[in-house]
Every structure is written in structure tokens, then in C-alpha cells.
Amino acid sequence: MSEKISHVLILGGGFGGLSAANEIRNSLSSSQVKITVIDKKNWFMVGFAKLWIIKGTRTFENSIGLLTNLAKKEIDFLNEEILQIDLENKNVRTTSKDLTYDFLIIAIGTMLAPQKIPGLVENGLNLYDYKESEKIHTKIKELKSGTIAISIMSMPYMCPPAPFEASLIIDSMLRETGMRDSVEIHFYSPAPITLPAAGPEISKQILDLINSEKIIFHESCKVKSVEPNKLIFQDGEANFDLLLAVPPHVVSNVILKAGLAQENNFIPITRDCKTPYYNVYAVGDVTTLKVTDTIAVPKAGVFAEGEGLAVARSIISKIQSKEETELFDGKGGCFIESGRDTASLIEIDMFSVPNPSTNLTNSTPEHLNEKLQFEKDRLSKWL
Ligand SMILES: Cc1cc2nc3c(=O)[nH]c(=O)nc-3n(C[C@H](O)[C@H](O)[C@H](O)COP(=O)(O)OP(=O)(O)OC[C@H]3O[C@@H](n4cnc5c(N)ncnc54)[C@H](O)[C@@H]3O)c2cc1C
Numbered sequence: 001m002s003e004k005i006s007h008v009l010i011l012g013g014g015f016g017g018l019s020a021a022n023e024i025r026n027s028l029s030s031s032q033v034k035i036t037v038i039d040k041k042n043w044f045m046v047g048f049a050k051l052w053i054i055k056g057t058r059t060f061e062n063s064i065g066l067l068t069n070l071a072k073k074e075i076d077f078l079n080e081e082i083l084q085i086d087l088e089n090k091n092v093r094t095t096s097k098d099l100t101y102d103f104l105i106i107a108i109g110t111m112l113a114p115q116k117i118p119g120l121v122e123n124g125l126n127l128y129d130y131k132e133s134e135k136i137h138t139k140i141k142e143l144k145s146g147t148i149a150i151s152i153m154s155m156p157y158m159c160p161p162a163p164f165e166a167s168l169i170i171d172s173m174l175r176e177t178g179m180r181d182s183v184e185i186h187f188y189s190p191a192p193i194t195l196p197a198a199g200p201e202i203s204k205q206i207l208d209l210i211n212s213e214k215i216i217f218h219e220s221c222k223v224k225s226v227e228p229n230k231l232i233f234q235d236g237e238a239n240f241d242l243l244l245a246v247p248p249h250v251v252s253n254v255i256l257k258a259g260l261a262q263e264n265n266f267i268p269i270t271r272d273c274k275t276p277y278y279n280v281y282a283v284g285d286v287t288t289l290k291v292t293d294t295i296a297v298p299k300a301g302v303f304a305e306g307e308g309l310a311v312a313r314s315i316i317s318k319i320q321s322k323e324e325t326e327l328f329d330g331k332g333g334c335f336i337e338s339g340r341d342t343a344s345l346i347e348i349d350m351f352s353v354p355n356p357s358t359n360l361t362n363s364t365p366e367h368l369n370e371k372l373q374f375e376k377d378r379l380s381k382w383l
Contacts, residue, residue, distance in 0.1 A: 009101035013039035015301040016107035016284030018382040019308035027316045030074040038374045040081040046375040053133035063381035085258040087277045104277045110285040114247035119226035124243035145182040146241030152189045154248040158299045172211045172339030188221040197298045198358045271327040283307035302332030335371040343368040
């Protein structure tokens, strides 16, 4: 009698889903495991490529990898929207199908919710939405004078250093057009320091870096609403000519309806990335992994990737009847481009004892090359 082939169903073809799918396939053949990835998009893009589209050195088309390429690795790809996750009956419903599984990995990321801030959709652009990146590029290139406001609208948000990196890239674009002296760049954050997750020392270094380019940081600014050319905070207001917002991030309704997270929260996990349901795991931005009472693992691709790898190895072990659980190691690095053809790297170890450890390297051309290579590696090894 032939042995039953396990089915690993992966919801989301982003950092977490693709790292897990590839890790499992690299260890187990299609006669040992069937792998299906579901995503409503048919492409993957490394998040920071959006900043290069804003800068104008990239287009959308030359920044993506196609999820249909997964077929080459005998990984099934279903290009449909996930509508329902029924954990009691081990069933996932998409637009046209019902799928069952032996192992489920939930990796559907976070949703951007600009509609949660009254007036934002009408009066601002979304710094994190690839559909708005080209428009942002054009607006910055056309700007002759005035004020650009970069505003983080709530915490947590994806890749904490990215908006600061965006401000430095925008600064470089204005230097190129010769308009930097007539355009002010103001940065508004609800946090008291630039990068709370990286601690006060690195926050001060990031503050010094943006200040050195005359980007003005405003701390503890909680946005209530947006009016034409005006940000309204809980305490005060500020004018702008161009608003680039990092909108609130929320968990998808599919997750709320499955009972995996409470309203305004993400799926709580520990380092094994298990959910309370048997053989159901959650990784990446869709989760909250607390490190201390006040610090959680930041929402970033490197961490989603690390969690995807850990879960993949636990599943491989189960399929091989070894039952060894791999824990997410909490290690990662994030590049910060300076806008002057260099980049620095924040190296992070979230689970170092007694506190998470972070280190910011010098800004060098080598780190900028490593950033380019980071993207190349993911696209070539995953797709
Ligand atoms: C401007 C910018 C710069 C960034 N820079 C960095 C960086 O330098 N380093 C870093 O580590 N991270 C960076 N990030 C963050 C990084 O992109 C995310 O943290 C990462 O993508 C999270 O991975 P994930 O697998 O959890 O989710 P995602 O990569 O978001 O993948 C989730 C997938 O699920 C799919 N999906 C969601 N809902 C459904 C549904 N109902 N049905 C079907 N499919 C669905 C989505 O289409 C998506 O493809 C950056 C992000 C941005 C916006």
C-alpha cells in the first residue's frame, strides 16, 4: 500500500510563505510532500524595491518575481483570494476552491488601512503601497518649493527603518532636482524616539543621520485626521504640501473570523510559531511575537523569513517522524540607505539575554551592494 503524501498548505506568497515552501521542497521531494501556496497576487517583490520605484531607479516590472515560477520546483501555486479559514474542519476556502491540509502555514502579512484615518485617502499618498510609488516619484520631481510631511500613523508598522530611509532618498531626489533648499522635509512619528525597537542609542544615531540632511523629526505626534494640506494631531497640527503616509496596519478579516486574533491585534505566537490548532502555524507580519512586555519582534521580511524557515524545519521533522521543534532564532539585519550611494546595516538579535541586542554599522558602498544582493538572492532562490 502506498504511503499517504502530506499536504502543506501555505497561505501567502511573501517572505514567510516563500521561505517555508522552498525550505520544505529543498528537503523533501514531491513524492513525500505536496506543497500549495495561495496568494491573491501572482508576484513577489522585496518591500524596499518600492523605495527604488519612488527614487526612479526601478520600475514595478523589473522589481518582481512571478509566483507561477514555483511550478518549476513542484510547488503548486493557486492565484486566488483566501476567503475563509475553517480550523475546526481543516478547510481553506478560496474564490473557487475548498482545500484541506495536514499542515497549515498562515503567512498572509498585514493589511494597510489608510481608511482608518479620516481624510488620509483624499489628502495624502501611501508611502507603502506600490500602486502609489510612481505617483510619489512624479510629485517629488515636480515639487519646486513647500513642505513634505512623512507621517507614521500608528505602531506597529512594517520595517521600522524604512520611512527614515525614504526621507533620506527623498532628500537625495530633491538635491538632484536642485530644489532641496526650497523644500522642507518634516518627519512625524507617534513614538517618542526614532526606532523604539532598536533602543535609545540607535534611535539617536538615526536621528543624527536624518538631522544631518536637515530632515526634522517630530516625536510623539499621534495623527487624528487629515485635512487638505493639514495634519491634525491629538495635540496640535502641521501644514504640508505633500503628505507621504505610513498608514495603520491591521490584521485581515479572514484571521479575525477564524478566531486567531482579537480586533486591533495580530496572531499571538511564541518562538515555535504554533497556533493553538494542531499542525497550524503562523509566521511573519500577521503575528505578534513578544520578546518582553514592551518589545515585540518587528514586522520585517528578514524575521518573516526566519520564522518561515523554523516552521518548515519543524514540519520536515514531523514528516520524517522525528518530532523536533525548531525555534525562530530572532536574528536579522535591516539596511538603511543614506541617499549618498552608501548604506548602513542594523544587526539585530531579538532574543539575546537579557535584552535584544542591536548594532548599527557605518554607512558604506559595500553595504549598499549587500542590499542589492539581498534582493537578488531572494528572487533567485525562491522563484
Ligand atoms: C517600503 C518598504 C520597505 C521595506 N524594507 C524592508 C527591509 O529592508 N528589510 C525587511 O526585512 N523588510 C522590509 N520591509 C517589510 C517586509 O516587506 C515585510 O515585513 C514582509 O513582506 C512580511 O512578510 P510576510 O510573509 O509576513 O508578509 P507579505 O510579504 O506581506 O506576504 C503576504 C502575502 O499574502 C497575500 N495575501 C494577503 N491576504 C490574502 C488573501 N486574503 N488571499 C490571498 N492572498 C493574500 C499577499 O498578497 C502577500 O503576497 C519593507 C516594507 C516596505 C513597505
